[in-house]
Amino acid sequence: MTIRNAIRDHGQRYRPRMACLKKAEKVVLEMQDPKTGVKSQPQRLVITTIPHAITGEDIIAWLAGRFQIDTQEARNFGSMLVALGYIYPLQDHKRLVIKPDASLYRFQTPYFWPTQQWPVEDTDYAIYLAKRNIRKKGILELHEQEHYNRLHKWMNHKWDFIVMQAKEQYRAAKERKKPDRVVFECQERAYWVVHRPPPGTVSAMDYGLDRRIDPNTVEMIFTQQSIMRPRVKSSVSIGALVKYCATYKNHDPFLLKCLPSNPWLTDDATYWTLNMPNVEIPTKMRVERWTFSFGELLSDPRGRNDFRLFLKKEFSGENLAFWESCEDLKWGTAATMREKAEQIYKTFLARGAPRWINIDGKTMEVTVKGLKHPHRYVLDAAQTHIYMLMKKDSYGRYMKSPVFKETTKKAICPEEHKFSDNQLEQNARNRRPSLSPIILRQMEEEQKAKMAANVDITQVMTKLSQQGKEAPPPPPRPKRN
Amino acid sequence: MCDQTFLAATFGPCDSCGKASPLMNIYIKNDAINYCSFCMEVMACQGLQSGETLASLKKESDSLKKKLEEERGKLNDIELHQVAEKVEMLGALSIKTKRLLKGHGNKVLCMDWCKDKRRLVSSSQDGKVIVWDAFTLNKEHGVTLPCTWVMACAYAPSGCAVACGGLDNKCSVFPLSLDKNENLSAKKKAVAMHTNYVSGCTFTNSDMQLLTSSGDGTCALWDVESGQLLQSFHGHTADVLSLDLAPSETGNTFVSGGSDKKANVWDMRSGQNIQSFESHESDINCVKYYPSGDAFASASDDSTCRFYDLRADREVAVYQKDSVIFGASTVDFSLSGRLLFAGYNDYTINVWDVLKGTRVSVLFGHENRVSRVRVSPDGTALCSASWDNTLRIWA
Numbered sequence: 006m007t008i009r010n011a012i013r014d015h016g017q018r019y020r021p022r023m024a025c026l027k028k029a030e031k032v033v034l035e036m037q038d039p040k041t042g043v044k045s046q047p048q049r050l051v052i053t054t055i056p057h058a059i060t061g062e063d064i065i066a067w068l069a070g071r072f073q074i075d076t077q078e079a080r081n082f083g084s085m086l087v088a089l090g091y092i093y094p095l096q097d098h099k100r101l102v103i104k105p106d107a108s109l110y111r112f113q114t115p116y117f118w119p120t121q122q123w124p125v126e127d128t129d130y131a132i133y134l135a136k137r138n139i140r141k142k143g144i145l146e147l148h149e150q151e152h153y154n155r156l157h158k159w160m161n162h163k164w165d166f167i168v169m170q171a172k173e174q175y176r177a178a179k180e181r182k183k184p185d186r187v188v189f190e191c192q193e194r195a196y197w198v199v200h201r202p203p204p205g206t207v208s209a210m211d212y213g214l215d216r217r218i219d220p221n222t223v224e225m226i227f228t229q230q231s232i233m234r235p236r237v238k239s240s241v242s243i244g245a246l247v248k249y250c251a252t253y254k255n256h257d258p259f260l261l262k263c264l265p266s267n268p269w270l271t272d273d274a275t276y277w278t279l280n281m282p283n284v285e286i287p288t289k290m291r292v293e294r295w296t297f298s299f300g301e302l303l304s305d306p307r308g309r310n311d312f313r314l315f316l317k318k319e320f321s322g323e324n325l326a327f328w329e330s331c332e333d334l335k336w337g338t339a340a341t342m343r344e345k346a347e348q349i350y351k352t353f354l355a356r357g358a359p360r361w362i363n364i365d366g367k368t369m370e371v372t373v374k375g376l377k378h379p380h381r382y383v384l385d386a387a388q389t390h391i392y393m394l395m396k397k398d399s400y401g402r403y404m405k406s407p408v409f410k411e412t413t414k415k416a417i418c419p420e421e422h423k424f425s426d427n428q429l430e431q432n433a434r435n436r437r438p439s440l441s442p443i444i445l446r447q448m449e450e451e452q453k454a455k456m457a458a459n460v461d462i463t464q465v466m467t468k469l470s471q472q473g474k475e476a477p478p479p480p481p482r483p484k485r486n
Numbered sequence: 487m488c489d490q491t492f493l494a495a496t497f498g499p500c501d502s503c504g505k506a507s508p509l510m511n512i513y514i515k516n517d518a519i520n521y522c523s524f525c526m527e528v529m530a531c532q533g534l535q536s537g538e539t540l541a542s543l544k545k546e547s548d549s550l551k552k553k554l555e556e557e558r559g560k561l562n563d564i565e566l567h568q569v570a571e572k573v574e575m576l577g578a579l580s581i582k583t584k585r586l587l588k589g590h591g592n593k594v595l596c597m598d599w600c601k602d603k604r605r606l607v608s609s610s611q612d613g614k615v616i617v618w619d620a621f622t623l624n625k626e627h628g629v630t631l632p633c634t635w636v637m638a639c640a641y642a643p644s645g646c647a648v649a650c651g652g653l654d655n656k657c658s659v660f661p662l663s664l665d666k667n668e669n670l671s672a673k674k675k676a677v678a679m680h681t682n683y684v685s686g687c688t689f690t691n692s693d694m695q696l697l698t699s700s701g702d703g704t705c706a707l708w709d710v711e712s713g714q715l716l717q718s719f720h721g722h723t724a725d726v727l728s729l730d731l732a733p734s735e736t737g738n739t740f741v742s743g744g745s746d747k748k749a750n751v752w753d754m755r756s757g758q759n760i761q762s763f764e765s766h767e768s769d770i771n772c773v774k775y776y777p778s779g780d781a782f783a784s785a786s787d788d789s790t791c792r793f794y795d796l797r798a799d800r801e802v803a804v805y806q807k808d809s810v811i812f813g814a815s816t817v818d819f820s821l822s823g824r825l826l827f828a829g830y831n832d833y834t835i836n837v838w839d840v841l842k843g844t845r846v847s848v849l850f851g852h853e854n855r856v857s858r859v860r861v862s863p864d865g866t867a868l869c870s871a872s873w874d875n876t877l878r879i880w881a
Contacts, residue, residue, distance in 0.1 A: 024787050024788050028789070072807075072809035078809065081833070082809060085832045207873075216724065216745045217701060217703075217725050227762065228550040230512050231762065236558065243564060243565075247841055249777070250822050250840070253821060258866045260576070260824060260825075267867075269585070276866070335691075338694040338711040339709040339714055378497075381716075438624060441626070441664060442605070445602075
């Protein structure tokens with residue numbers, strides 16, 4: 006048996022999860038100002054008159070004027086005020102929205118505002134339901150009846166108290182004047198629609214999970230650090246942020262139409278096909294991004310391949326290979342870390358290593374020392390050194406190289422799609438699924454295995470030719486399933 | 487590229503316990519000390535020393551905080567909106583719902599895009615996690631977790647696995663399979679174990695490591711294969727609600743935001759808290775890096791979104807409007823970083839001009855709170871998840 010804790014503290018003494026409530030109150034108070042607030046009028050209800058009724062359209066107009074927003078937003082804001090219980094509808098009281106017509110609403114009395122000092126308890130709800138039952142049997146709706154039965158069961162021990170309270174409140178209400186009584190009944194009913202919403206409706210009071218209380222600790226060690234932290238002038242760093250926006254402006258599909266067309270807009274996936282990770286011929290826009298920064302070039306698999314090709318021609322491919330191995334070490338699984346570190350040392354760092362990389366003495370010393378107790382960041386210093394080397398030296402030469410010029414020349418610039426309405430409909434009907442990433446990964450791994458086999462043969466042959474021996478016959482190709 | 491990208495991580499014997507581990511380099515009263523993250527925690531939790539009272543410590547802390555603000559102010563020579571005056575205005579945006587993903591039976595709490603730009607994973611309050619091809623609206627995989635409130639879900643970079651967690655205090659990784667009859671729960675791997683709910687998770691640059699944030703006030707880095715805790719991050723004094731990994735290639739940092747109104751930037755290698763920002767007035771629900779990695783944005787219950795510059799070490803913009811009074815629960819940048827999409831508790835998504843600080847558009851459509859917005863990896867669309875049980879793709 007779980008005891009559901011229905012007590013929600015919306016006032017949130019120590020941490021305002023519903024900080025919007027205080028702000029909503031300010032707005033509602035402004036709306037009720039006799040001079041500058043929303044126009045109100047008395048409304049006739051059979052014999053009685055309900056004072057200070059306001060129409061939906063007036064509320065929306067006032068909000069639109071006060072906040073300088075358009076009608077749709079004003080309507081949304083108004084609906085939220087109703088959903089929170091600050092304004093309630095007189096007709097159709099279960100739908101907590103603002104209707105942009107002459108539907109009538111009233112301001113809820115502060116007694117029933119959600120930020121009051123007491124939480125909304127089940128006991129009060131039970132009293133309310135009992136009271137309505139006394140007034141007229143059978144008036145409770147289905148979900149209210151269900152609540153009533155449930156509360157009757159769980160609160161059986163205090164049911165006498167509840168019935169007594171209900172009778173007291175009923176009697177006290179009868180002594181009021183009819184208009185006051187009608188108004189109070191409306192207000193109370195509205196309050197409970199907000200806090201015990203009918204099933205299938207959205208409740209604005211639902212804020213999800215509660216968060217833990219925050220203990221207070223004194224943070225000194227950290228603040229001391231922060232003071233000594235190196236900073237950059239605002240003009241420099243903000244300038245860089247603005248420049249980034251300007252550089253990428255034409256590549257942002259929300260700001261400039263992507264070519265040939267945005268797949269989400271035209272249901273044509275050509276854009277994705279042309280920009281696959283390892284496509285043979287890249288688009289002009291993609292190649293342009295490689296020129297923005299070295300990081301962009303490396304993070305695009307097609308760009309990295311191009312760069313790799315260039316480095317191979319320059320016989321400095323070991324730098325990129327080393328960098329990739331370091332990434333693999335850093336982000337790889339913990340189990341194979343030790344072996345990977347050793348392998349990298351043997352291949353790139355040891356004296357006489359087959360793919361020896363050129364790093365300065367100090368970095369080499371630190372790295373070799375670290376390798377005695379390998380951890381995933383042991384090659385960080387060396388990796389950073391090589392990265393900066395590639396960025397400052399190789400990257401610049403790549404941009405001027407024939408490899409890059411060739412790629413740029415071959416890059417395509419697709420024509421913009423111009424679909425007619427009929428064609429768009431057809432596209433929507435012909436949406437095709439794409440290859441699952443699982444299959445793509447399988448294909449990649451097969452590709453890698455093939456390449457690895459080739460490299461092995463090449464290395465063996467190079468070694469043998471260096472030793473002046475004849476090359477052995479190539480081993481038989483591994484059988485494929 | 488961020489300055490701290492190249493912070494050398496020292497590794498060696500800790501000054502206090504002698505064990506070899508990644509070290510945090512800090513200053514105590516101008517003395518440099520190098521402690522491992524565990525000893526640092528112990529030191530931070532020490533009780534009052536002789537001659538110290540809670541009041542005196544508080545006073546010292548306040549004066550240090552004031553000094554920090556002074557230092558930050560010294561290099562503050564221009565504001566963002568001043569620099570942005572020279573930038574041209576944005577044209578009118580026309581963003582509409584292009585897809586409506588229906589299928590969850592309860593509030594959708596989280597979603598994440600796959601690197602292939604069209605698939606996504608979403609998780610909901612009833613424990614269901616669904617992998618969709620958003621382009622065709624096909625549901626490709628479905629898992630039911632034994633817990634409710636699955637608040638965190640992430641797609642692996644390879645596209646072959648998803649991670650999710652929530653009220654079960656765990657974050658589990660599910661390898662995806664093409665076999666329709668296979669029960670994905672059978673191959674589930676429980677990776678992260680926290681002492682309170684898991685609020686956010688993300689894979690690092692590979693499928694092998696998982697970064698999680700939790701209601702127990704910590705973030706942690708895990709090895710997926712073995713479930714080993716690689717590094718934990720202590721510093722928040724309340725629930726950590728969100729985290730985001732820095733986008734740069736050699737980046738080793740991430741930012742987290744919590745209920746203590748702080749947004750902290752961490753070094754993943756040593757567990758050190760590098761920077762901290764405390765300018766929100768209420769819980770920070772979401773943090774997201776600017777595409778260049780030199781700044782980040784945060785969304786808070788105080789109905790504002792703020793923009794922080796990491797190199798200048800300060801807040802440079804506040805995105806607020808007096809007609810927006812409801813808490814913001816999620817933010818994301820467009821590809822160029824010019825637009826900031828923020829989902830709010832009044833069921834709308836506001837689109838802000840990051841540089842000029844003005845609002846350019848409001849997106850209506852959801853019928854309950856927007857719990858998560860994410861721009862697709864190639865920037866062509868925005869996906870929003872909501873408590874109205876649906877997800878919408880906007881373009």
